[in-house]
Amino acid sequence: MIDPVILQQGSDWRAQAEVFDEIFFVFLALGTLVGTIVVAYTLWNVYKYRDDGNRSDEEFDAPVVGELPTGQGGPKAKKLFLSFGLSAIVVISLVVYAYGLLLYVEDGPDTGDEGDIEIMVEGYQYGWAYEYPNGHTERGELIVPADQRIDLNITSRDVWHNFGSSDLRIKSDAIPGDHSETWFAVSSEDVEAQGGEATYRVECFELCGPGHSQMKSQITVLPQDEWEEWYAGTGNSSASANVQTPGAGVTAPSGVSA
Template sequence: MIDPVILQQGSDWRAQAEVFDEIFFIFLALGTLVGTIVVAYTLWNVYKYRDDGSEPKEDFDAPVVGELPTGQGGPKAKKLFLSFGLSAIVVISLVVYAYGILLYVEEGPDTADESDIEILVEGYQFGWEYEYPNGHTTTGEMVVPADHRVNLDVTSRDVWHNFGSSELRIKSDAIPGETSEVWFSVSSEEVEAQGGEATYRVECFELCGAGHSAMTGQITVLPQDEWEEWYAGTQSENTSNIETTSAGNAPSVDNAIIRGAPT
């Protein structure tokens, strides 16, 4: 089996999108090659053994309906077992390759890194809320740095949702009372290719109500230095909010009760 370690070099992990694109390309290329060989060989036999109206040669070993062409080790048997053996090698190799590489996508790199970022994703009718390690929350847009593994803990506050981004090839159930995990990474090269700020569409892939089709969001990927500046600003904002609350500007209990009371 392919060791997932070969898919990572230090902290430079391969993104799921790259892995799935590679799988697609390999299956497409190999399928095209095998298909071309099989079709070409079939057409060649059709031409070679066509009925031209003449008498068959004495050594012609015609196939018999219902008979396995094992023919005492004759040419038909050799062709049968050669094609079977080659097919088995191709299929088993693809299964082992795909299984090993998909384990990497499912489980992620073997070792965690201090630079990993963990974000809580909470779905609700009809939007997404993101909570960062410092307690800062955003709605609709997740902002992350390039060249980092981003771990997402996905859940829901009301009904079943499904968080995903087709462009990043990530998808995870959002179930009330439960947490599912998924991760992704975007390279700085991809960010530069999109003009210094990469954006990816987020959607809900679970029918969750009348507003399901509008339950979209965005993942914004910034260069490391720009993200650190943005994240530092969120910490300052959180600190200011805490100081304001402790200074007596928090809503009174009566107001909180009024706001939360049914009308």
């Protein structure tokens, strides 16, 4: 249903946005199917049991309010318990399916220590600062590579904020003195579809003051080789040492909080 993002390490996994899109599609498709069946069956019964003036009161088996038919082989009981059984199967299946995917979204794919980039995100009135593993800091724009999991460690220097991007389906609190974590990834196919450089808007989803509506930023996703070239030139002598060949990933140097 969803094309997985192929990591440079060779394992298959999906980005958060793709997982949420799949959950939405499954619920939409199943809800439409069940709704169509229920409405069609209701209309059929309305037509079948309409009052055409030819049925006597003695022939009408009216239901009794508050009484559950026990059946004893009757058609009403069979329909009732069949509908209960099918409903239970559908609901339980959806809960198990969605819960498993949401656990995946919460924990993220298990790619090991190699290949992940952890970036510190600090909110302030009214903007965002991004600190990379080599100590380089960007304000207003988070630049990351495609086909790689990006871990975000989010906090705030002043008041409560909420870091999020609707397009990437990520949203996490930024609280002074506390840290929250989330992750995202963008495939190289999505980058190519946007002309070789994908951009996503970042907003604050927590009312944080008079400048809240202007607290916007941008995530820019570059192809892996272009990002490595940019990262190597961020002005820190340790940057080049932390940029690995494709598949090796980026790790934080010792002594730097990431």
